[in-house]
Amino acid sequence: MFVDDEPALRGLMAERLTERGFEVVEAENGEKALELLEQFAFDIVITDLRMPGIDGARVIQSAKERYPGIVAMVITGYGTVKDAVEAIKRGADDFIAKPFQFDELMHVLQKAREQQRLTSELKHVQAQLEEKYQFGGIVGRSRPMKELVQQLETVARSSSTILVTGETGTGKEVVARSIHYNSPRRANRFVTLNCSAIPETLLEAELFGHVRGAFTGAVGTRQGRFEQAHKGTLFLDEVGTMSVGLQMKLLRALQEREFERVGDNQTIKVDVRVIAATNSDLARMVAEGSFREDLYYRLNVIPIELPPLRDRPDDIPPLVKHFLEKFSPDTEMHLSQDAIRRLMAYGWPGNVRQLENAIERAVALSGGRPEITTADLPPEIQAVPQSIATPFVEFPEDGLDMPGYLASIERDLIHRALDRTQGNRNRAADLLRIKRTTLVEKLKRIGADS
Numbered sequence: 001m002f003v004d005d006e007p008a009l010r011g012l013m014a015e016r017l018t019e020r021g022f023e024v025v026e027a028e029n030g031e032k033a034l035e036l037l038e039q040f041a042f043d044i045v046i047t048d049l050r051m052p053g054i055d056g057a058r059v060i061q062s063a064k065e066r067y068p069g070i071v072a073m074v075i076t077g078y079g080t081v082k083d084a085v086e087a088i089k090r091g092a093d094d095f096i097a098k099p100f101q102f103d104e105l106m107h108v109l110q111k112a113r114e115q116q117r118l119t120s121e122l123k124h125v126q127a128q129l130e131e132k133y134q135f136g137g138i139v140g141r142s143r144p145m146k147e148l149v150q151q152l153e154t155v156a157r158s159s160s161t162i163l164v165t166g167e168t169g170t171g172k173e174v175v176a177r178s179i180h181y182n183s184p185r186r187a188n189r190f191v192t193l194n195c196s197a198i199p200e201t202l203l204e205a206e207l208f209g210h211v212r213g214a215f216t217g218a219v220g221t222r223q224g225r226f227e228q229a230h231k232g233t234l235f236l237d238e239v240g241t242m243s244v245g246l247q248m249k250l251l252r253a254l255q256e257r258e259f260e261r262v263g264d265n266q267t268i269k270v271d272v273r274v275i276a277a278t279n280s281d282l283a284r285m286v287a288e289g290s291f292r293e294d295l296y297y298r299l300n301v302i303p304i305e306l307p308p309l310r311d312r313p314d315d316i317p318p319l320v321k322h323f324l325e326k327f328s329p330d331t332e333m334h335l336s337q338d339a340i341r342r343l344m345a346y347g348w349p350g351n352v353r354q355l356e357n358a359i360e361r362a363v364a365l366s367g368g369r370p371e372i373t374t375a376d377l378p379p380e381i382q383a384v385p386q387s388i389a390t391p392f393v394e395f396p397e398d399g400l401d402m403p404g405y406l407a408s409i410e411r412d413l414i415h416r417a418l419d420r421t422q423g424n425r426n427r428a429a430d431l432l433r434i435k436r437t438t439l440v441e442k443l444k445r446i447g448a449d450s
């Protein structure tokens, strides 16, 4: 939007901006500008400062109030610094003094737009990261998960070593990341190392780094993960698979916060918070002698145990919703009653990861239908025997009116029984396994409140 009370300048600028690919709307005064601002979300507003009636500063102010991301430019006719300063105070991104060349205007404009693009991109990335790793991003409303999140809030503040245990797919890595992104260390790196994915011979160098020629293939000097995580968090996944020899070295690094790169004797000191994870029973490994007891206690300063999914079925509906949104972001999808009942009854040996895979597969198989049915689920879940046919009821956070809800189910069943028997009350009562007199009584009550 180009606002100026001088028709000649306004027309000329509009024309030239149009040549450069802008879509220009002209306003001949401040009043008109405010009116247009009500109607369109402009990307850019360029306005003269001194105008009779509503002046440019007011235009800028309402533009910024309504569209905080808008690029606002001021043209100062009198070249007074004071006017320009006032406009900037009211939110203008930049100003240009009359008389000016069109190219000068283009230059300031492009600068402001670039700035705007960077700011909005940065905000977007930050928001995404923060949202993803807020404790709120850990989906789950079961009692064990709520208690867990509470515990995480407390431990995130400290720098103590944490040991996260739980079966495969329960969310150990999700939890480790959330701790980091909610801790005072979040501005620094979250470095992960999966101890089982790296050959034993290379693991030490991965952890502590190496110098040139330390071993065959060590062509240069490299930082290890401990160094990369300086002032941040190091996530040691599958820590139970580490050899006893390396356990010794890890113990020292944890105790002294210092170590040497492989092939070097210079000591390096770091400030790192360590979160370790394992799905093996470390206590048992200690008893069997395959895991060092001292290292176990060093790692297990704060134990966090993730319960298997089968012990927290209340988390299944919100997780399903979360994964449906993830795999079908554009179309809203849901599960049939029978499908959700089967998910609730299944044992989930692969926990949340297995559930995630099942939903991804079902979304793919549903071929655009909004409802996922039992047939879309993996065979092992379809095979779950259905003994209790209790309907699945969404149970809101703040509870629900149980008597009212039960009454509505009763009403529905009675209507359906009567429909099926063409209104024959004797046969309907038989179908519902109640006495005729009970049915009549219930019908009276239904009649009364419906």
Ligand SMILES: Nc1ncnc2c1ncn2[C@@H]1O[C@H](COP(=O)(O)OP(=O)(O)OP(=O)(O)O)[C@@H](O)[C@H]1O
Binding pocket: 137, 138, 139, 140, 166, 167, 168, 169, 170, 171, 172, 173, 174, 175, 279, 322, 352, 353, 356
């Ligand atoms: N509470 C949760 N909310 C949302 N997503 C979750 C949750 N728990 C797990 N997930 C998802 O489930 C998958 C498995 O989680 P994660 O990798 O953290 O499990 P894990 O315990 O580290 O498994 P493994 O022992 O096999 O390494 C991931 O895709 C993760 O995003």
Ligand SMILES: [Mg+2]
Binding pocket: 172, 173, 237
């Ligand atoms: Mg993992």
